Amino acid sequence: MKTEIGLRDYLSTRRSIPAFQMCEPGPEKQEIEDMLKLASRVPDHGKLAPWRFIVYRGEERARISAELATMALAAKPDLSQEMIAVENTRLTRAPVVVAVVSTAAPHFKIPEWEQIMSAGAVCLNLLMAANAHGYCSNWLTEWFAFDEKAYPLLGVKPGEKIAGFIHIGSPQVPPTERPRPELAEIVTWVGEEA
Template sequence: MKTEIKLIDYLSTRRSIPAFQLGEPGPSRTEVEDMLKLASRVPDHGKLAPWRFVVYRGEGRRRISEAMAKIALADRPDLSEEMVRVENTRLTRAPVVVAVVSRAAPHVKVPEWEQVLSAGAVCLNLIMAANAHGYAANWITEWYAFDPRAHALLGVEPHEKVAGFIHIGTPTVPPTERPRPELSEIVTWVGDDG
């Protein structure tokens, strides 16, 4: 039975797990669909849905990873054996990987920047949805998020951009905390007399 947690407690302890520390079991197709429904509930000025999802599961993840590794090797033929292994496993680190693809474009009423922010909100919502289903997740953008040659393999159209790859699975190690910024370093108060 899953333990219920208050939202404030969740937000005060939320932590990403590195993708290579995510293993089986991964979410079922039904669970992924539920996560995507929750992820879609974000601010979206103009109701444009300026983003979409590409879900990578099963054997296809290996084939795409290996094809992307060939691109990486073509660009950097001196890659170490370890880095070749890394490139060959880009989409197989976690049982499920979801690309959040931004379709932001000029619009008569909705600034493109707001559409991009909406895609970012989808990424965070997807992480929280995965956590709510009892899984861990990590939001990653690496070279292949920005490479048109990789986009062709990943199902990303030329006019689209990758907001992030969300890796989802079961943590193989306990999460660890990392330093967070001090509020005094990131907050400016204006017009507050208290």
């Protein structure tokens, strides 16, 4: 079946492009909505949709990045000029950044851990959806994903967590391969010998 071969080929070569190696063009609003629909098609025990998206585009990325830089400098006044420059570009390295926000919460039937893993699956699906639309992508977290003081600035509500920031754009350079684990190091066989 051609679809399976195409998907197998894609998965065997899937790579991320570093966010700082992305450039315009980025996806238009309709493309982003298409990507988010695809990203939402993940295992979701109980149909809770325990995640949501925040899309950062345009000049707001620069404003938020500048405020993140101010927060980083307040926490570490001795930041180097190089790191201040990095902080000032946190959300501007790619044309579009999508926060995947985990809304996992206690539930009478669905373990919170399963809800959290569903948000992780959304992140991976969004990477692949961006690639399917012809863009490169990268899943990052970085310090502000874990600093709840940054959450109001980012649009994250109390009780929510950031599963990842998916950076989407066009590649400035071709992707390079990186070492992958050997199966013998990560697989345990139980039962009959293969």
